[in-house]
Amino acid sequence: MIGITAEPLAQDVTHSYILPMPAKTVKNPLDSGGQHGLSKNQRRDPLGLLVYGVGKVAGSEFLDKFGLRKRAEDTVFTVTSAGFRTITAAGRTFAKAGKKVSGKRVSSAPDKGLFDITPTEDEQMLVDVVSDYASQLVRPAAADANEACAVDAEILAASLEIGLPTLGVNEELGGIAVERSAVAGVLVHEALAKGDMGIAVAALAPGAVATAIALWGTDMQQQTYLPAFTGDDVPVAALALSEATPLFDPLSPRALATKVGSEYVLNGVKSAVVRGADCELFVVGAQLEGKPQLFIIEASTEGLSIESDPSMGIRAASLTKLVLNDVRVGGDALLGDPDDYRECVQNSRLAWCALALGTGQAVLDYVIPYVQERKAFGEPISHRQAVAFMIANIGIELEGMRLVTYKAAGRVAQGKDADREIGLARRLCAERGMGIGLDGVQLLGGHGFVKEHPVERWYRDLRAIGLMEGAVLV
Secondary structure (H helix, E strand, O other), rough: OOOOOOOOOOOOHHHHOOOOOOEEEEEEEEHOOOOOOOOOOOOHHHHHHHHHHHHHOHHHHHHHHHOOOOOOOOOOOOOOOOOOOOOOOOEEEOOOOOOOOOOOOEEEOOOOOOOOOOOHHHHHHHHHHHHHHHHHHHHHHHHHHHHHHHOOOHHHHHHHOOOHHHHOOOOOOOOOOOEOOOHHHHHHHHHHHHHOOOHHHHHHHHHHHHHHHHHEEHHHHHHHHHHHOOOOOOOOEEEOOOOOOOOOOOOOOOOOEEEEOOOEEEEEEEEEEEEEHHHHHEEEEEEOOOOEEEEEEEEOOOOOEEOOOOOOOOOOHHHEEEEEEEEEEEEEEOOOOOOHHHHHHHHHHHHHOOOHHHHHHHHHHHHHHHHOOOEEOEEHHOHHOOOOOOHHHHHHHHHHHHHHHHHHHHHHOOOOOOOHHHHHHHHHHHHHHHHHHHHHHHHOOHHOOOOOOOOHHHHHHOOOOOOOEEOOOO
């Protein structure tokens, strides 16, 4: 089990407070002979094979293929105060397949104790690949994506090369999950958010829908939709739980589903829908007969429309409103049961906690060299106790947030009740995450208020942790 310790600020402070590597040396399969770096008697699980594949594109060819470049044309998705309204995308038809029986489920991880936060060798290599993607592609594109309220297609295409949509999909269904790995999911969310939370949410949104269908879908639902997520042409999809109402309770959505014969009719408005204008598939939360339920709705369904939903933070995720006006879907659109809906809300909150960790770490890594280089009265401002204590407090808060989030993920992976741990993580990450963003702005002084430095964007993004529901899932 990995211990989490705070390193002294006097050491290499730009790398303090990160997840330590496992004590066991990880051998890169690309550096050894044999098939995928294994002997003929060994077998690597699908996650390892994925890492082996993306390892080849994680270098220069990967960066050349998806090189960053300025958009040559005006952005298609523009969010203004006037907004826009449009019908949903209708470019794909999902042919019904499979049987109306319970689908395949990913098994829980083995119980190794109270909780286990140790990533496997393959999980650690995957996180390393995602970290490279976040630092080399996501971070440089973040400012432009924030201004355009959209992510360049090349950046999102690169995320598909890593296999993000299949992280929560069972191996038997074409994914890479051999067992439930909420810890790996949390680590991936954290690594992506360290590059930029908005781009991370945009890249992770299709995987949230695929994970939901893999966890709670029937055989018919899995056979109908999951092949698209595990293929080369991954659909744009969104998990829509949020609603823009005061004191919104995700377990009591205002969107209403009514059963009419063998069908369901849905009415309501969902907010903070990721890339709604481009989505081909939605998983929507609505209340049915007094209980919350999830519904799978294809974008071509009559009665759906999209409205702009300008946001303070995570602007790169192209947030929109999804309007449901007498949307009629078949009986096979119902996904899971009310208990599954509750689990979806909880695991989505866990994913948002992981995003807070990544962005909080980005703040810490940015302000430390700044206060060491910025001079006042002939010496670095880091020599001032008020500055040093504030940075130390950011590190302490991050460690607390990280530990409780990892503990919750470990219990989820083992199939244990994690409501308490997720609740604690949510409260801590929402409150202290925003505090870390505020401290980052404060430490930069006037520079923290201008867009020349990214801390003002990170502050706005971290404000979303206590407000957002859905969108991402582990």
